Amino acid sequence: MMKISQQRLAALCSILQALTPECRMMITDQGWTTRAVDAANVGMVMVNLPKASFEEYTETDRFELGMDVEKWKNMLDVMKDPKDTITIEHPKGMSKLTITDGKYIYTHNPLDPETVRKWPNAPTLQLPAAVVISAAELQEVIRAMLVIADKARLTVSKDGLAIDAEGATDRLHKVLEVQDTAASVLPEVPLSSLFSLDYLKELARGMKSAGNITVHAGQDHPLRFDFDADGIEAGYLLAPRLEAD
Amino acid sequence: MSWICPYCGTENYQDDRVGRQEPRCRQCNEDRISPEDLEKRKKKETATLERDCERINEEAARIRESMEFHQSIIEEHTGPLADLKQDLEELRDEMRPIREALKKGENLTIFHEVKDRALKAEQDKYQTILPFEVPA
Numbered sequence: 001m002m003k004i005s006q007q008r009l010a011a012l013c014s015i016l017q018a019l020t021p022e023c024r025m026m027i028t029d030q031g032w033t034t035r036a037v038d039a040a041n042v043g044m045v046m047v048n049l050p051k052a053s054f055e056e057y058t059e060t061d062r063f064e065l066g067m068d069v070e071k072w073k074n075m076l077d078v079m080k081d082p083k084d085t086i087t088i089e090h091p092k093g094m095s096k097l098t099i100t101d102g103k104y105i106y107t108h109n110p111l112d113p114e115t116v117r118k119w120p121n122a123p124t125l126q127l128p129a130a131v132v133i134s135a136a137e138l139q140e141v142i143r144a145m146l147v148i149a150d151k152a153r154l155t156v157s158k159d160g161l162a163i164d165a166e167g168a169t170d171r172l173h174k175v176l177e178v179q180d181t182a183a184s185v186l187p188e189v190p191l192s193s194l195f196s197l198d199y200l201k202e203l204a205r206g207m208k209s210a211g212n213i214t215v216h217a218g219q220d221h222p223l224r225f226d227f228d229a230d231g232i233e234a235g236y237l238l239a240p241r242l243e244a245d
Numbered sequence: 246m247s248w249i250c251p252y253c254g255t256e257n258y259q260d261d262r263v264g265r266q267e268p269r270c271r272q273c274n275e276d277r278i279s280p281e282d283l284e285k286r287k288k289k290e291t292a293t294l295e296r297d298c299e300r301i302n303e304e305a306a307r308i309r310e311s312m313e314f315h316q317s318i319i320e321e322h323t324g325p326l327a328d329l330k331q332d333l334e335e336l337r338d339e340m341r342p343i344r345e346a347l348k349k350g351e352n353l354t355i356f357h358e359v360k361d362r363a364l365k366a367e368q369d370k371y372q373t374i375l376p377f378e379v380p381a
Contacts, residue, residue: 017352017355017356017359018287018359019359020359021356021359021360037375038359038362038366039359039363039364039367040362040363040364040366040367040372040374041361041374041375042363042373042375043375044372044375054277069356070352070353070356073352074348074349074352077348077352078344078345119254119379120377121302122377123375123376123377126359130254142331147379196366196369196372198318198365199362199366200377202358202359210338222375222376237373237375239372239373239374239376240373241371241373242370242371242372242373243368244371
């Protein structure tokens with residue numbers, strides 16, 4: 001049996017739904033883990049929900065759950081009180097799950113994991129720069145950039161993280177405040193890459209329940225976001241764009 | 246000439262006035278007053294108190310009337326208010342599935358956006374993909 005707050009489970013769904021409508025969730029006696037990429041292989045989400053983030057966790061089985069993120073989100077919109085506890089039970093030998101908040105009891109048939117894309121291989125990327133910024137500020141800045149453009153250049157330098165967007169006739173430049181200088185690794189030589197604001201907008205929305213996020217970057221390299229959102233250890237990887245000719 | 250104090254009954258021997266001031270009783274210190282004058286004073290004060298009581302009673306009656314009037318207005322509106330509250334509850338019940346359907350629609354939109362974005366990225370020659378293999 002696994003008991004978790006509605007708020008935390010909803011946050012998990014929000015983090016996943018930024019990139020994918022479904023995933024293979026590995027459930028063990030240590031908690032829940034998943035990795036998934038979006039259909040275009042541009043973005044990847046990694047989530048670890050440890051046992052300690054549950055209110056009660058007595059699950060001893062190891063099994064893979066085909067998670068239909070949309071359906072879970074819809075169920076949580078019915079069991080909508082963030083203070084409620086959601087109880088998830090997986091009877092031994094059964095494929096179905098029972099999901100309840102005490103008022104509603106769903107007997108849920110998860111997706112067949114074989115029909116869901118396998119986990120991507122663990123990435124090995126050298127991202128020399130790291131900067132800690134506010135998730136809320138990032139979301140706000142991306143919204144500002146989207147007014148004029150559909151892509152933005154992220155540059156990490158000793159001044160911090162700067163975002164630049166240039167549309168047909170307009171430009172916007174914004175430097176985000178470094179939230180934790182000690183945990184940041186700011187390079188002497190600026191490192192920058194170009195990214196789709198469409199993707200950045202969704203990732204920023206998925207990270208909205210995090211306080212601070214650590215952005216790992218390189219020159220024309222993917223971007224990695226690491227964050228902790230209400231007890232959920234999560235990360236995103238985003239592939240860069242090439243500069244148009 | 247001595248006099249008997251009508252308040253306390255003490256016999257006083259001093260009866261000369263000092264100027265216009267009546268002598269005072271040596272026991273209770275009240276001014277000398279004749280029993281008849283005292284009676285008159287009592288009647289006058291009694292009449293004043295009775296008038297005050299009457300006025301207060303009239304005021305209380307007016308307040309009671311006002312309370313009854315306002316009570317009747319409250320009662321007149323309590324019934325319709327209860328009906329309105331019930332109507333509100335019924336509307337809320339009607340709205341609940343609509344709200345849930347809207348939320349479901351919103352989620353559907355988000356997931357369609359995810360698919361559309363992936364489709365757009367696949368067709369975008371400037372968008373790179375993540376540099377590792379994803380098993381089929």
